[in-house]
Amino acid sequence: MSEVQVRGLTVEYQTTAGWLPAVADAGLDLRAGEITGLVGESGSGKSTLALALLNAVPAPGRIAAGSVEVAGVGDVTKLGGKQLRKARGGAIGYVFQASQNSLNPLTTIGRQLLDLGRSHEVADLRALIARARDLADRMGLDGQRVLDSYQHELSGGMRQRIGIVFALVLNAKVLILDEPTTALDMLSQASVLEIVRKVHDENQLSTLIITHDIGAISEIADRLAVMYGGRIVEDGPLLDVLRRPTHPYTKALIGATARITGDVEAARALPGRPPDLTTVARAGCVFRDRCPFAVAVCAEVEPELATWESGRRRACHVEPSTVLSGTAGAPAAVGEPA
Numbered sequence: 001m002s003e004v005q006v007r008g009l010t011v012e013y014q015t016t017a018g019w020l021p022a023v024a025d026a027g028l029d030l031r032a033g034e035i036t037g038l039v040g041e042s043g044s045g046k047s048t049l050a051l052a053l054l055n056a057v058p059a060p061g062r063i064a065a066g067s068v069e070v071a072g073v074g075d076v077t078k079l080g081g082k083q084l085r086k087a088r089g090g091a092i093g094y095v096f097q098a099s100q101n102s103l104n105p106l107t108t109i110g111r112q113l114l115d116l117g118r119s120h121e122v123a124d125l126r127a128l129i130a131r132a133r134d135l136a137d138r139m140g141l142d143g144q145r146v147l148d149s150y151q152h153e154l155s156g157g158m159r160q161r162i163g164i165v166f167a168l169v170l171n172a173k174v175l176i177l178d179e180p181t182t183a184l185d186m187l188s189q190a191s192v193l194e195i196v197r198k199v200h201d202e203n204q205l206s207t208l209i210i211t212h213d214i215g216a217i218s219e220i221a222d223r224l225a226v227m228y229g230g231r232i233v234e235d236g237p238l239l240d241v242l243r244r245p246t247h248p249y250t251k252a253l254i255g256a257t258a259r260i261t262g263d264v265e266a267a268r269a270l271p272g273r274p275p276d277l278t279t280v281a282r283a284g285c286v287f288r289d290r291c292p293f294a295v296a297v298c299a300e301v302e303p304e305l306a307t308w309e310s311g312r313r314r315a316c317h318v319e320p321s322t323v324l325s326g327t328a329g330a331p332a333a334v335g336e337p338a
């Protein structure tokens, strides 16, 4: 069974145009031993989905429907108070996008780790600190020095790595990392992801890594889920999705990534702009305005995310073989409905 089962998850933000969904009817499974990469352009709803997995959607947002079942914890969307605080960090380790700025400036990293341990009723605080030091060492930091440091004594990249140490130190079974390597240069990025992979394997975690960088994630994930306009539009085993993308958006995203196609010349930027909450299509397929494969039904009926092959799901009206072979009509004019 999956460690995390997300079903029918809809998250809304209040806007001047009323409550609008940033995540609509999302379904996703995270399994033990698997790293899932969640990719999509800025504004596609990735961070909102991650926050909802911890029932931490900030005001003016709300989980409007659905459930997030975590093994041994229950439906996180129904938890509150102490139970929820225990689940966050305890059963589910996480690093959110701005978390390198969320350390307490007034106290050392070591003391913050002790506070974390106490708030989760960890009996052996010495062991907790030893584990944190070891994790930090493996992240390429000087563990002891870091524990004695204040936040302002550390660079952005160091803070980002410490965020990951905090997420892992309580032995969570589920790990959620939102853009874990954005403050790092390419080399540190690769080594941090490698360490995440190692710790993930050693502890058979269920890991979700959110990124707009499909190239970086393709080095370490087992599965790939692609988000657009608040919907998961395609998912499946990583290599299979990369080799045989069957959603036009996935195909375009891969085509725009030279690191995957291996051809800088051929890498084509995705034309048009992703929608935001107020501009996303209310009926039909959310990608149709930018889709070179769009047909009449795409403007009327929203395609469901459905299994089309073992382990693979897609939300598209066009046949997988048509998308795969690339025999689209003329690309839709950017910004104009197909």
Ligand SMILES: Nc1ncnc2c1ncn2[C@@H]1O[C@H](COP(=O)(O)OP(=O)(O)OP(=O)(O)O)[C@@H](O)[C@H]1O
Pocket: 013, 014, 015, 022, 040, 041, 042, 043, 044, 045, 046, 047, 048, 049, 058, 059, 060, 061, 212, 275, 276, 277, 278
């Ligand atoms: N507090 C908020 N109030 C209103 N709208 C919001 C709020 N937070 C996010 N949104 C909107 O919800 C949509 C999804 O945003 P989200 O940050 O989840 O996307 P994302 O894919 O994680 O993007 P990024 O990679 O830029 O963080 C966007 O249209 C965004 O403008």
